[in-house]
Amino acid sequence: MEGPCPTPAAAVLVAALAVMPSGMVRGDTAAGAYAVVGDAVPAPLTAAPGDPARGRAIVLNRQVGLCLLCHSGPFPEERFQGELAPDLRGVGARLSEGQIRLRIVEPGRLNAATIMPAYFRTGGLTRVAPAFRGKTVLTAGQIEDIVAFLATLKD
Amino acid sequence: MSARRGGRPLPALAAACVVLGFTQAAPAAEIPSAERRSGYEFMSRETRAMQDDDATNPAVLWLLDGEALWNRKDGAAGRACADCHGNARASMKGAAARHPAWDAAAGRPVNLEQRINACRAGRQQAAPLAYESRDLLALTAYVARQSRGMPVDIAIDKRTKPFLDAGRDTFMRRQGQLNLACTQCHDELWGRKLAGSTIPQAHPTGYPLYRLEWQGLGSLQRRLRNCLTGMRAEPYPFGAPEFVDLELYLMWRARGMKMESPAVRP
Numbered sequence: 001m002e003g004p005c006p007t008p009a010a011a012v013l014v015a016a017l018a019v020m021p022s023g024m025v026r027g028d029t030a031a032g033a034y035a036v037v038g039d040a041v042p043a044p045l046t047a048a049p050g051d052p053a054r055g056r057a058i059v060l061n062r063q064v065g066l067c068l069l070c071h072s073g074p075f076p077e078e079r080f081q082g083e084l085a086p087d088l089r090g091v092g093a094r095l096s097e098g099q100i101r102l103r104i105v106e107p108g109r110l111n112a113a114t115i116m117p118a119y120f121r122t123g124g125l126t127r128v129a130p131a132f133r134g135k136t137v138l139t140a141g142q143i144e145d146i147v148a149f150l151a152t153l154k155d
Numbered sequence: 156m157s158a159r160r161g162g163r164p165l166p167a168l169a170a171a172c173v174v175l176g177f178t179q180a181a182p183a184a185e186i187p188s189a190e191r192r193s194g195y196e197f198m199s200r201e202t203r204a205m206q207d208d209d210a211t212n213p214a215v216l217w218l219l220d221g222e223a224l225w226n227r228k229d230g231a232a233g234r235a236c237a238d239c240h241g242n243a244r245a246s247m248k249g250a251a252a253r254h255p256a257w258d259a260a261a262g263r264p265v266n267l268e269q270r271i272n273a274c275r276a277g278r279q280q281a282a283p284l285a286y287e288s289r290d291l292l293a294l295t296a297y298v299a300r301q302s303r304g305m306p307v308d309i310a311i312d313k314r315t316k317p318f319l320d321a322g323r324d325t326f327m328r329r330q331g332q333l334n335l336a337c338t339q340c341h342d343e344l345w346g347r348k349l350a351g352s353t354i355p356q357a358h359p360t361g362y363p364l365y366r367l368e369w370q371g372l373g374s375l376q377r378r379l380r381n382c383l384t385g386m387r388a389e390p391y392p393f394g395a396p397e398f399v400d401l402e403l404y405l406m407w408r409a410r411g412m413k414m415e416s417p418a419v420r421p
Contacts, residue, residue, distance in 0.1 A: 062350065066333075069350045080351030084344055108334075115344070117333040125334055129389045132332040 040098030045140035055149025183342035214417030221297025230281025251299035286393035299416035322404025331388030361418025
């Protein structure tokens with residue numbers, strides 16, 4: 001990572017212009033393709049809508065979602081929340097569903113140095129443990145559940 | 156020690172650029188020597204007290220076994236470590252603080268466990284002890300104990316430099332399904348909380364050590380396997396060159412810090 005970094009919006013825009021006149025970039029994490037527009041993935045990854053209750057359970061589960069290792073959020077019953085990432089409180093008011101989706105699917109697109117895992121990626125990884133090889137951290141359905149849940153965190 | 160922020164702020168979104176397919180984390184500056192802290196300093200007062208007092212430090216049980224093994228004749232040569240090395244308190248002073256060290260026969264740096272096993276095989280003509288076996292941990296802890304309080308002093312020269320560089324590369328490389336690099340947590344985010352645990356700086360000054368989570372003594376490589384597993388990366392086998400190179404880098408990175416084996420950790 002050398003040389004001047006363009007701001008994310010500008011960089012995505014430049015990439016977008018270079019790829020498709022419509023302003024869309026194809027995200028490709030070897031798991032599946034999705035269209036990135038600006039700083040969002042506007043279209044859901046599944047036909048079935050996400051379920052916020054399931055999404056909440058995944059976010060709170062430290063073996064499945066892993067979110068609370070780094071993030072805190074409006075979950076008073078949860079002890080030992082992380083302090084490496086923004087509080088998820090109010091994220092549904094700050095970000096659109098599409099913006100939330102990109103931040104889960106491929107956060108490295110906005111911040112190449114991020115510590116947040118790309119939850120929908122299988123390509124370009126090194127020495128993945130055998131149990132996880134070729135698998136995304138979460139499935140498309142689980143990601144839609146989380147997006148639906150985070151969208152409800154309005155304040 | 157208060158929950159201090161790590162050496163660097165979290166990378167701001169505004170400073171990001173789009174680079175896909177990268178595997179090296181952005182190189183973080185090495186922690187300046189004035190800011191280097193042992194894992195000891197991030198522990199609770201109770202756990203520190205447990206380490207400090209031989210009456211409460213559970214690793215002391217292994218030290219007693221280690222001393223017995225040191226004096227016991229073994230192998231086809233029928234010799235004890237003590238027959239050649241005499242009193243460990245004098246002869247082994249500083250040995251742990253300078254390992255991994257160059258080994259001419261191996262043609263590469265070896266760690267303390269490998270050094271001990273080389274004497275078992277070559278000098279005692281006994282079978283090498285298995286990694287993480289009670290006997291190898293006990294002997295290693297006993298030898299390492301003789302360096303307590305001494306500064307880490309790793310010799311880097313033309314021969315060892317390539318291995319140091321390989322260890323550093325591993326520390327900087329993103330690995331596993333979570334695509335994290337050691338440097339991201341241990342150079343940039345130390346002092347902050349990953350769920351309930353304060354991220355330490357990853358100094359290897361206390362090994363082998365008693366980890367409360369293990370309820371037993373374990374080597375540095377066992378600790379490194381824990382972090383690799385957390386990253387969902389495939390751990391290297393015990394004794395693998397990659398692991399010894401990483402140990403070499405970690406020791407060099409802790410140069411000048413005081414040895415505290417056998418330590419206690421949460």
